[in-house]
Amino acid sequence: MKIWAAISWYSAGPLITTNGQINASDYVDILSNRVYTMVHMLIPNNDAIIHNDNSPMHIARSVQSRFEEHKQALQHLPWPTESPALNIIEPLWSVVV
Numbered sequence: 001m002k003i004w005a006a007i008s009w010y011s012a013g014p015l016i017t018t019n020g021q022i023n024a025s026d027y028v029d030i031l032s033n034r035v036y037t038m039v040h041m042l043i044p045n046n047d048a049i050i051h052n053d054n055s056p057m058h059i060a061r062s063v064q065s066r067f068e069e070h071k072q073a074l075q076h077l078p079w080p081t082e083s084p085a086l087n088i089i090e091p092l093w094s095v096v097v
Contacts, residue, residue: 001017001018001019002017002018002019002020002021002022003015003016003017004016004017004018004030004035005092006035006038006039006042007092008042008043008048010042010043010044011042013038013041013042014038016030016034016035018030022057023057024056024057024060024062024063025062026057027057027058027060027063028062028063028066031063031066031067031070032066035050035074036070036073036074039073039074040073046072046073047075048073048074048075049074049075049076049077050067050074050075050076050077051077051079052076052077052079053079054079054080064076
């Protein structure tokens with residue numbers, strides 16, 4: 001099982017769970033059907049930033065196109081390959097799983 005989660009200054013978002021490996025198509029579906037709605041709910045002033053590592057599904061053209069389409073509501077933070085996990089959600093994973 002894979003878990004996708006989000007936090008903001010204002011609150012935490014719901015956990016999104018999936019079974020098995022997630023590919024770029026699955027990730028675009030999660031972005032389209034869950035994440036953008038959640039962002040509008042959690043961050044009402046449209047200044048959200050999403051952070052991904054550089055896994056293949058995160059850097060796929062279809063995913064990057066989706067980020068480009070929604071750049072007004074959700075900025076994508078570029079992240080160098082093999083850089084340390086400085087995402088603010090990292091310390092919370094031990095509580096979630």
